[in-house]
Amino acid sequence: MVIAKNFILKVLKKTNFFHLSNYESLNWRTVFWVLLLIALFIRFPFFFRDYVDRDESTFIIMGQSWANGYLPYTQLWDLKPPITFLFFGIAIKLFGQSFIAIRLLGTIMVALTALFTYGVATKMSSKKIAFWCAIFCVFFQSLFGSLQGVMSEHICIFFFMAGVYVLFSKKHWAWYFVIGILFGFSVMSKLNMAYAVLFLGLYLLWNGFSERKYSATLGKLSLMGAGFVLLILLTALPYYLQETTSVWWTSIFKAPLAYSESKQHSLLKTLPAILVILGLLVAGFASKVIDYKSKQQQLLAIMVIGVSFSFMQAGKVNGHYLIQLYPFMLILIGIAIGKLPQPKKALNWVIAGVLALIPTEAYLEYANIINHKVEKGSFYNGEGIDVPNYILNQNLETKNIFFTEYHIGYWILGVHPPTKAATHPSNITREELFPYMNNPRKTGLEELRYILEVIKPKTLVARKGKKIFDKKLMDYNEYIDSYLENHYALEYTVGRGLIYQRLE
Template sequence: MLKVLITASLFHASNYKNLNWKTVFLILFLVALVIRFPFFFRDYIDRDESTFIIMAQSWVDGFLPYTKLWDLKPPITFLFFAVVISVFGKSFIAIRLAGVVLVVITALFTYKIGTKITSKKVSFWSAVFCVFLQSLFGSLQGVMSEHICTMFFVLGVYILLSKQHLAWYFFTGILFGLSVMSKLNMAYALLAIGVYFIWKAFHEKQLWHGFQRLFVMGVAFVLLVVSTAIPYYLQGDITIWWQSIFEAPLAYSGSKQHSFLKTLPFVFIILGLLYTGFALKLIDSRSKQLQLLTVITIGILLSFMQAGKVNGHYLIQLYPFIIVPVGMAVSRFPIINKKYNGIVVVLLVLLPMEAYLEYVNVVSNKMEKGTFFNGEGIDVPRYIVENEIETKNIFFTEYHIGYWVLNETPPTKASTHPSSITRDELFPFMKNPRKTGMEELRYILEVVQPKTIVARKGKKIFDKKLEDFNSYIDVYLENNYALVKTIEGGLIYQRLE
C-alpha cells in the first residue's frame, strides 16, 4: 500500500520540484527493501554468492583469499563480504541487507547523474527502475560482484560529472580501482573513459588539462590495485596474488568456447537504441554527460563480447549508464492520459511479482517448518546436525553454502566453487598439488574420502557436457556411498564402511 501511495503521488509534476536527495534515498530504500526482503531468508540465490561468502569467511578466519580457498574473482568482492561478516557475524540477513544498500546507493547516484543531464522527474524514475532492474529476474536478488563493482563505478562517474578539483580525480581513481578489483571486466569501461578523455583533450585543445586529470586518476587507480598486493607481499606470497587476479582470468577467458558472435544481437540492440535516440534528437549528442555515459556503455558491451555471453547478472553493470538516456528518450513521447495513471500504477506494483511469490514461500516455510529461513542449503545442514551425521571433510557438490552453515570448509582449495574442479586451465594458478580436475576429484573421493557427500536431485553433479567427470563420480558413489536422505532437492550420501 505504501508503494502504491508513493507511486501515485509522484505522477503530479509539482511534486518533483522540491525533491531532494534524502527523500529520493528514502523512497529508493523502501522500494528496494520491499522487493529484496523476502530473499533475506533464502539459503543461496546464486552459486557465486555462496562462494563469495565462503571465501570471505576464510579471510575473517585469518586466511588471505587464494591461499587456503580459491575463486576466480578479485579480492575487493571478498573484502566486501568479509567486512559484513566481521561486523555482523554469520548472518544471511546482514549480507542481503548489505545488498539493499549497494542497490540503493547505485540508484541514488544514478538519480544524481541524471539531474546533471535532465529533469528531476526523469532522473527519479530512472533511479526507481534502476532498483527494479538490479533486484528482479534470475539471481539478481543475491549479492553479486556486479552489484559491488557497479556501485563504485557509478560513484566515480558522478564525481567526474560534478567535480573539477584534482583531489576529486584522485578519489575517482580510487573508486575505479575498487570497481575493477571487484570485477575485472570494468577495466573495459575504464579504458573507454580514458580514450574519451584523450579525444576530448585533443578536440578542445586542452591537452595539459586532460593529461593532469588522467594522470592523477591513473596514479590513484594503480595505488589501489597495488595496495591489494601488500598483504601478500608481507606474507611472502606475491605470486599467488598476481596469478589468481590477472593470469587465471586470462587463461579462463581464453579457454571458453563462447563466441562473441552470440552477444552481437544484444549489442546491436543497445547500440541501435542509442543511435536512434541521437538520430531522432530524443537525446542530445552534444551533451558531454551523455557522451560519457555512451562510451561507458560501449566499454561494458565490449567486455560482454569478450566474455562471449550476456548473463542476467552481467546486465547489472549496464543498467545505470543506459537507463538515464532511455528515460530521457521516453520522456519525449506523448504524455499518458491521466485516466490511465491507475493502470500504470497497477503495472508498477505488479512488476515485482517474483518478490511477492517469495513472500508466500517464506510464510509457507514458517508455517511448515517453524523458520523463515529456507532452501536446501539450510535444511540439509539442519538435518545433518540434528541426526549427528559426520561432517569431517564433507563434500558439497551442490548447495555449498552448507559449508558456511555447518562451520566447515571445502575439502580442498580447488573445490571451493564446485565447478572449479572441472576447470583444468585454472589449476596452474591455484598453487594446488593436483594439476588436473580429474586428479583433484580422485584425490577428494579416494584419499580425503569424505564421510558425507551432498548432491542435487535430478541434476548431474557436473555440467552434463563433462561426461568423464560424471561417469567417474556416479560409479564411485554407487560403489562406495549410500543415499541416506532426500530433503526436497538435496541428496545426502554416507560413505559405506
C-alpha cells in the first residue's frame, strides 16, 4: 500500500496535478494521467467482480473462442459485431485468462475516450470547461449502473470520439479517410452507431452544399465513406479466407434486422428519456447558452439526435446505452454552464463535497472486496467465480455443464456452452435468431429440450430466488422447473448459486 501511495503521489506531482487552477497550462499528457488515475480509482475495486453485466461475460467467452482460433459466430454466437469480440480476444491472447487485464484495458479506454472528449471540447470552449467535461465523462462511463465492466458501448464510443476529434482538429482531405476507418471500428463494435454516422454524413453534406463547396464536400465524404467501407470489408476478410463469408453477412447484418423486427419493445418506453434529451437540446439553443450558429455545436447536437434516433428504433434505453451519448451531451452542458454566473467561493466546498460523493459505488465496492478478502481469503468475488471454484474443488463434472446463470463460469472452467445458442443463456429463447446462427432446432423450447434430454448436462447451475428464464416465458420455466424436479437434485448452494447434479 505504501509503494502504491508513493507511486500515485509521484505521478500526481509529475503531471502537475496540484496546480490545476491554471487550466490554460494543461497539456494532453497531464490531462491523460489525471483522467487515468480517476478512472483507475473508480473502476479498480470492480476488477475482482465476477461480472457487472451479463453481456460482458458473453463478450469474454466469445473473445476466448476467437483467441483459440475460432472466428466469431462459427463456434459460439452472439448478437454483436466482431470488433467487440476482437477487443476481448486480443486481451486474452496477450494476457491470458485475466479479469484484471481485461478491465485495466477497459479503464485505459475510458480514460482515452474522456481525453478525446477534452480535445473536442477545447475546440469550442476553454480548457477549464473541457477538463471538467472530461472528468465527468469518466464518471458517467464508470458509475450509475452496470458500467464498471467493459461493455460494447465503451468500445464503440472510444473509436467514435477519436473520429470526432480528428474531424474537429484536422483539415486535410486525407484525414477523412482515417475518420471513416474510426467510424467503421465504432459501428463494427455496436451497429446502432451507424445512425450517428448517417446523421453526421447528412449534416456535413448539407453544410457543404449550403456553402456551395460541392466538389470539396463530395470529395471529403467520399474519402470518409471509403475508409468506413474498407474497415467493414476488412472484418469480412478472415471469413472470406475460410470460405464462410455467408456467416459474416447473416450474423452481423441479417440477424440484427430480424431481431429488431421481432422485438416486443415499445417506442413509448423510450419517449421519456428521448424527450428529456431533446428537451435539453431545445432549451439550450432557445436560451442561447448553446450557440445555434456554431457549426461545431450543431454537429454535436446532430450526433445526439442520431444516437437518440437509434434508441427509438431499438425501442428501449438501457443505462449502459447512454454511454454513447455522454461525451456529446457533457460538452454541450459544459458550454452552457460556462456561460452561467460563476458560483461564489463559499460554494466551492459544497461542490467539492458533491464531487467526493459521486464515486459512492466505488467506495462501497472497496469495502466489499476488503471484507471478502478477510472472510474468504481472496479479492475475487461473486458467484460467477465462487461456483466454478467450488465445482473444481468438489471434482464435479465440468465437461458437460450448463450455466443458466453465472455463465462466466464456462470461461473460468475452460469449457464451452452446450450449444451455440446457449452462449448467452437468454439466446435460447430468441428463436428468431436460430436461422442466422445455423441452429438445426427451430424453436427455443426445442433447443432447451435438446440440451436437457439429449446432451444431458451432468451439472446445471441456476440462481436462487430467480426464475431461470424471463417471468413472461411461462412455458420455458414450467418445462425446466418440472425437468429439474424429476431428473436433477440440488446438491450444493454457494451464495445465491444453485448447483444441481443429474440423478441418472
